[in-house]
Amino acid sequence: MDTQHVEGDLDLDQTLFTEDQIRARLAELARDIERDYEGRDLLLVGVLKGAVMVMADLARSLDRHVEMDWMAVSSYGSGTSSSGVVRILKDLDTDISGRDVLIVEDIIDTGLTLSWLVANLKSRGPASVEIATLLRKPDALRMEVDVTYVGFDIPNAFVVGYGLDYAERYRNMRSIGTLAPHVYS
Ligand SMILES: O=P(O)(O)OC[C@H]1O[C@H](OP(=O)(O)OP(=O)(O)O)[C@H](O)[C@@H]1O
Ligand code: HPA
Numbered sequence: 001m002d003t004q005h006v007e008g009d010l011d012l013d014q015t016l017f018t019e020d021q022i023r024a025r026l027a028e029l030a031r032d033i034e035r036d037y038e039g040r041d042l043l044l045v046g047v048l049k050g051a052v053m054v055m056a057d058l059a060r061s062l063d064r065h066v067e068m069d070w071m072a073v074s075s076y077g078s079g080t081s082s083s084g085v086v087r088i089l090k091d092l093d094t095d096i097s098g099r100d101v102l103i104v105e106d107i108i109d110t111g112l113t114l115s116w117l118v119a120n121l122k123s124r125g126p127a128s129v130e131i132a133t134l135l136r137k138p139d140a141l142r143m144e145v146d147v148t149y150v151g152f153d154i155p156n157a158f159v160v161g162y163g164l165d166y167a168e169r170y171r172n173m174r175s176i177g178t179l180a181p182h183v184y185s
């Protein structure tokens with residue numbers, strides 16, 4: 001199944017990561033996470049909606065018990081640049097005080113979402129808060145974010161697929177690619 005199985009059109013410029021490359025990298029991160037959290041309970045917190053695919057595949061790569069909870073926050077709306085205003089659309093169901101929390105994200109772009117979210121979760125008294133993200137754009141960072149597990153560093157271009165959307169489209173692509181400029185011009 002190729003990148004364009006969903007759209008079958010010319011909306012994508014380039015494939016950055018195939019399904020196989022994503023799966024292999026998540027398996028490596030899973031081994032690191034198993035080692036680092038050995039003997040401790042672990043709560044994975046997925047950030048909706050973009051992180052659904054990463055959460056599903058990372059959690060299934062882990063050879064251990066984990067709990068999963070979800071938050072929905074949004075700062076991008078339907079555009080390609082962060083509004084800088086983070087809104088909680090859905091909060092956790094779990095009380096995280098005293099818990100080891102690992103935030104699972106699809107992408108760190110400006111860092112605004114994650115820096116806000118880490119501060120928000122730390123204020124709830126967890127034992128620890130770490131971040132696992134599949135993608136990070138080092139050149140786009142506006143807020144420093146301490147990330148423990150990074151899948152891939154990527155150039156500063158808008159990407160879609162594997163959970164990542166442009167105006168809610170392309171999330172169900174199996175691979176990740178850059179969007180052709182004509183799509184948002
Ligand atoms: O580092 P930043 O510049 O803050 O960008 C990263 C955030 O932006 C995207 O979420 P979005 O707000 O698009 O919501 P979504 O996951 O529902 O698409 C992405 O899933 C991250 O949560
Ligand atoms: O490059 C991106 N693509 C999709 N959603 C995003 N949210 C932040 N950066 C991105």
Ligand SMILES: [Mg+2]
Nearest residue numbers: 050076164165
């Ligand atoms: Mg989005």
